[in-house]
Amino acid sequence: MWPAALTRLLRRRIVYIVLVVLLLIYGFGHLFDRDSFSGLHYDEYTVQRTRPLLWTQQLLAPEEQLNRTRGDPEARCRNSVQGRQWLADERGFVCRREEVLTNGCCNLELPGIGYYSCRTCNTSTHCCGVYEYCVSCCLHPGQQPLLERVLLAPNTPKYIFASVTDHFELCLVKCRTNSHSVEHENKYRDPAAKHCYGLTEAHESQRDVAPQGASRS
Incomplete structure (x- = not known):
């Protein structure tokens, strides 16, 4: 009787441990990604125009x-x-x-x-x-x-x-x-x-x- 109960208890603990580990991995991964992004400045990105800018060409009266x-x-x-x-x-x-x-x-x-x-x-x-x-x-x-x-x-x-x-x-x-x-x-x-x-x-x-x-x- 007690071996079966012990087995069920261990299975539950293993499930809890796996869930906790997954949550920790997700949390740390999200934190590092955000920190690495915040360390960058917008100006470090190369911004390219998709079309030429239209200028006012004529000086009309x-x-x-x-x-x-x-x-x-x-x-x-x-x-x-x-x-x-x-x-x-x-x-x-x-x-x-x-x-x-x-x-x-x-x-x-x-x-x-x-x-x-x-x-x-x-x-x-x-x-x-x-x-x-x-x-x-x-x-x-x-x-x-x-x-x-x-x-x-x-x-x-x-x-x-x-x-x-x-x-x-x-x-x-x-x-x-x-x-x-x-x-x-x-x-x-x-x-x-x-x-x-x-x-x-x-x-x-x-x-x-x-x-x-x-x-x-």
Whole structure:
């Protein structure tokens, strides 16, 4: 009688031991995999674009942009969306939120609409005080060489820009605050110009950058 009971007890213990060992192996394996992944930086991955980025090639006069909009009643514009006061559309215009048409485009028939405007921007640091003006300034076709250098710079987080498809999307992403525009954790190098569309070298975060005269257009 007792040998059979002992055999059943041993079998149960063996099953429990096997289960515990399997759980330990799984737990340690998961822990090491996570630690090894967290030790890697996103920049260590090679990010390759699946298609070429589309740039704004033509520098059109505002009147020509207006004629194009009038000639195409189905025309719609992407814009920066988030601004409480200002919006920048994909054609390079910046206007107040109430000056945006239902198709998403700035109303060019109103006075004072900025076009590729670098207002609030410092042309030396390529940083702006207002996000929408940063986007508008960044969209100028003449900024393409600068933006290409940004994309190729070694300190540029490639994974952030891998999914952008065109000039407008690149400017939307680039003009958002990035780590290289801060001197310390919560202090901007230039508190009045924290949205940057150009190169922001890492070593600049270790020194004060005196604001220079803002360019207005």
